[in-house]
Amino acid sequence: ILNVEQSPQSLHVQEGDSTNFTCSFPSSNFYALHWYRWETAKSPEALFVMTLNGDEKKKGRISATLNTKEGYSYLYIKGSQPEDSATYLCADYNAGNNRKLIWGLGTSLAVNP
Amino acid sequence: NAGVTQTPKFRILKIGQSMTLQCTQDMNHNYMYWYRQDPGMGLKLIYYSVGAGITDKGEVPNGYNVSRSTTEDFPLRLELAAPSQTSVYFCASSPGGRSYEQYFGPGTRLTVT
Numbered sequence: 001i002l003n004v005e006q007s008p009q010s011l012h013v014q015e016g017d018s019t020n021f022t023c024s025f026p027s028s029n030f031y032a033l034h035w036y037r038w039e040t041a042k043s044p045e046a047l048f049v050m051t052l053n054g055d056e057k058k059k060g061r062i063s064a065t066l067n068t069k070e071g072y073s074y075l076y077i078k079g080s081q082p083e084d085s086a087t088y089l090c091a092d093y094n095a096g097n098n099r100k101l102i103w104g105l106g107t108s109l110a111v112n113p
Numbered sequence: 114n115a116g117v118t119q120t121p122k123f124r125i126l127k128i129g130q131s132m133t134l135q136c137t138q139d140m141n142h143n144y145m146y147w148y149r150q151d152p153g154m155g156l157k158l159i160y161y162s163v164g165a166g167i168t169d170k171g172e173v174p175n176g177y178n179v180s181r182s183t184t185e186d187f188p189l190r191l192e193l194a195a196p197s198q199t200s201v202y203f204c205a206s207s208p209g210g211r212s213y214e215q216y217f218g219p220g221t222r223l224t225v226t
Contacts, residue, residue, distance in 0.1 A: 032211040046214030093211040103156040
């Protein structure tokens with residue numbers, strides 16, 4: 001199993017702050033990198049699926065970038081709102097893992113009003 | 114579309130009992146997955162299926178069995194429940210492999226005492 005690491009583990013910000021998290025993954029045999037948002041007492045929901053080096057994706061105030069050569073992805077939230085409070089998971093789809101996603105432990109974000 | 118549905122939502126089992134967790138999707142997805150989520154451990158893949166009649170082991174298959182007789186259904190069977198199987202179980206489906214997001218069910222919270 002090839003590991004996926006996320007940092008920081010948790011983050012507390014004030015409403016209106018912008019923030020970002022990191023996902024590190026093995027750079028060899030890369031296929032795709034997934035980002036999911038997981039609210040407490042709900043199930044994970046997909047934010048982005050990224051496959052190309054240099055890819056940038058955006059959904060409202062949330063955006064993500066991908067660097068497959070060095071094996072990292074950043075998730076950015078601009079002007080955080082209390083409803084952004086959730087755990088943000090990344091998952092690596094790698095040729096070494098035979099059609100399975102390997103999940104990071106997530107970054108838990110709390111946005112204080 | 115109902116998406117991915119799971120039953121039951123909650124269950125308490127005694128050690129040694131057996132049960133089946135049901136998962137159904139109405140999106141005609143070929144790929145289906147079973148995960149367990151333990152505190153601080155992230156999502157771990159138990160079993161997955163890439164189509165009716167095809168199943169394969171994930172990271173933590175011991176103590177579980179699955180079947181995939183139809184595209185829609187992917188039940189997870191626990192034989193001889195053990196306290197180590199206390200967890201939240203999520204079923205997910207996807208249209209394909211790496212580039213396709215996974216759609217999660219609401220989860221089943223299982224306690225084995």
